[in-house]
Amino acid sequence: MFNQLGVIGCGLMGGSFALALKRAGLVKRVVGYSKSPSTTERARKLGVIDVAAESALLAVSGSDIVLISVPVAATEATFKAIRHLVEPGMLVMDVGSTKRDVVDAARRVLRERVGAFVPAHPIAGKEMSGIQHADASLYNGRQVILTPLPQNAPELVQKATDVWSAIGTQVLKMTAENHDAAFAAVSHLPHLLAFAYFSSVVNQPAGKDFLSLAGPGFRDFTRIAASSPEMWRDILVANREEVLKQAQRFRHALDALEHVMREGNGDALEDLIRGPAEGRSGLADGAPGCPAPARQGPATHAVHSPSRPAAAAWRRRHGAPARIEVHLQSRAAAGRPGRGRDRTA
Numbered sequence: 001m002f003n004q005l006g007v008i009g010c011g012l013m014g015g016s017f018a019l020a021l022k023r024a025g026l027v028k029r030v031v032g033y034s035k036s037p038s039t040t041e042r043a044r045k046l047g048v049i050d051v052a053a054e055s056a057l058l059a060v061s062g063s064d065i066v067l068i069s070v071p072v073a074a075t076e077a078t079f080k081a082i083r084h085l086v087e088p089g090m091l092v093m094d095v096g097s098t099k100r101d102v103v104d105a106a107r108r109v110l111r112e113r114v115g116a117f118v119p120a121h122p123i124a125g126k127e128m129s130g131i132q133h134a135d136a137s138l139y140n141g142r143q144v145i146l147t148p149l150p151q152n153a154p155e156l157v158q159k160a161t162d163v164w165s166a167i168g169t170q171v172l173k174m175t176a177e178n179h180d181a182a183f184a185a186v187s188h189l190p191h192l193l194a195f196a197y198f199s200s201v202v203n204q205p206a207g208k209d210f211l212s213l214a215g216p217g218f219r220d221f222t223r224i225a226a227s228s229p230e231m232w233r234d235i236l237v238a239n240r241e242e243v244l245k246q247a248q249r250f251r252h253a254l255d256a257l258e259h260v261m262r263e264g265n266g267d268a269l270e271d272l273i274r275g276p277a278e279g280r281s282g283l284a285d286g287a288p289g290c291p292a293p294a295r296q297g298p299a300t301h302a303v304h305s306p307s308r309p310a311a312a313a314w315r316r317r318h319g320a321p322a323r324i325e326v327h328l329q330s331r332a333a334a335g336r337p338g339r340g341r342d343r344t345a
């Protein structure tokens with residue numbers, strides 16, 4: 001059991017982690033800090049954190065586990081603010097949607113202390129950001145990607161794995177490079193396209209009229225265009241190299257479709273549609289929006305074992321907490337997150 005969780009960035013992700021740890025009985029006290037004092041105070045009033053800290057450093061002081069849950073571009077400044085109190089044995093994690101930039105910043109700033117930092121990206125989210133939407137169940141049944149550093153002690157990586165498992169996530173490990181390449185394809189590009197597509201429809205003379213006629217297909221396709229502009233600015237800038245590669249692949253695929261349409265070649269068009277139609281129907285049976293990385297992703301290593309109760313695993317390794325409530329889904333259920341409910345980044 002942890003004595004104190006320090007949350008830096010009391011928003012949707014940080015607040016949900018705090019609530020999940022509290023519900024699982026894994027932490028005695030949560031200290032939080034956010035850029036705006038009003039946010040930190042709100043988190044305290046909502047009972048997400050117990051103590052409002054006046055600085056990031058004060059949130060780290062006395063904490064044995066720290067979660068950095070700020071927009072990715074603010075991560076380096078956060079490392080700078082806390083580095084003096086980062087010490088061996090402490091578990092520091094982030095939740096950033098990009099990993100190479102976060103890892104580079106950690107190396108630059110934390111230097112000899114970088115071993116305390118285990119980079120993480122939970123594949124979970126919601127339509128709305130902000131502490132008021134924090135939810136103890138946000139991570140339950142979802143995946144979390146860890147991109148451990150060579151400087152991380154194996155026991156610390158195990159501790160990170162155990163804490164995420166104990167709040168119901170399936171833990172995968174990969175390199176930061178593979179993470180960013182994979183998420184450029186399955187998350188960052190789709191957001192870019194949703195922003196572009198929505199703009200192209202509404203910014204035409206009859207756009208508003210067209211919008212009034214839109215049905216479920218439009219709603220499904222553009223749902224993620226409602227995401228936080230600040231968050232997505234940071235992600236798309238941080239991972240631009242990989243996203244631009246994926247955009248180029250997309251452009252080729254679109255060109256191919258346009259080419260056969262221009263020729264009026266219905267058979268060729270049908271062939272080009274059949275592949276994705278069959279592929280996507282196959283996904284619907286398994287894990288829409290959350291395909292198992294072991295099957296299709298780059299070098300991943302699943303360490304979660306749904307057959308082994310996560311709470312028992314935690315107890316064996318770290319001693320019995322006063323009370324643990326774990327809501328762990330079966331592998332099958334974990335592969336079928338609620339459709340249309342979650343926004344992941």
Ligand code: NAP
Nearest residue numbers: 009010011012013035036039070072074097125129130345
């Ligand atoms: P959020 O709800 O907007 O929360 C972000 C929090 O960070 C806010 O409380 C904000 O404080 C605070 N903050 C911003 N800059 C800060 C700074 N320099 N120092 C301290 N606090 C700062 O956003 P979120 O959805 O939780 O996202 C947080 C992180 O999670 C991002 O890195 C994102 O990439 C990652 N992530 C998000 C999702 C998702 O779907 N939402 C999924 C996976 C990963 P104020 O309220 O004072 O501005």
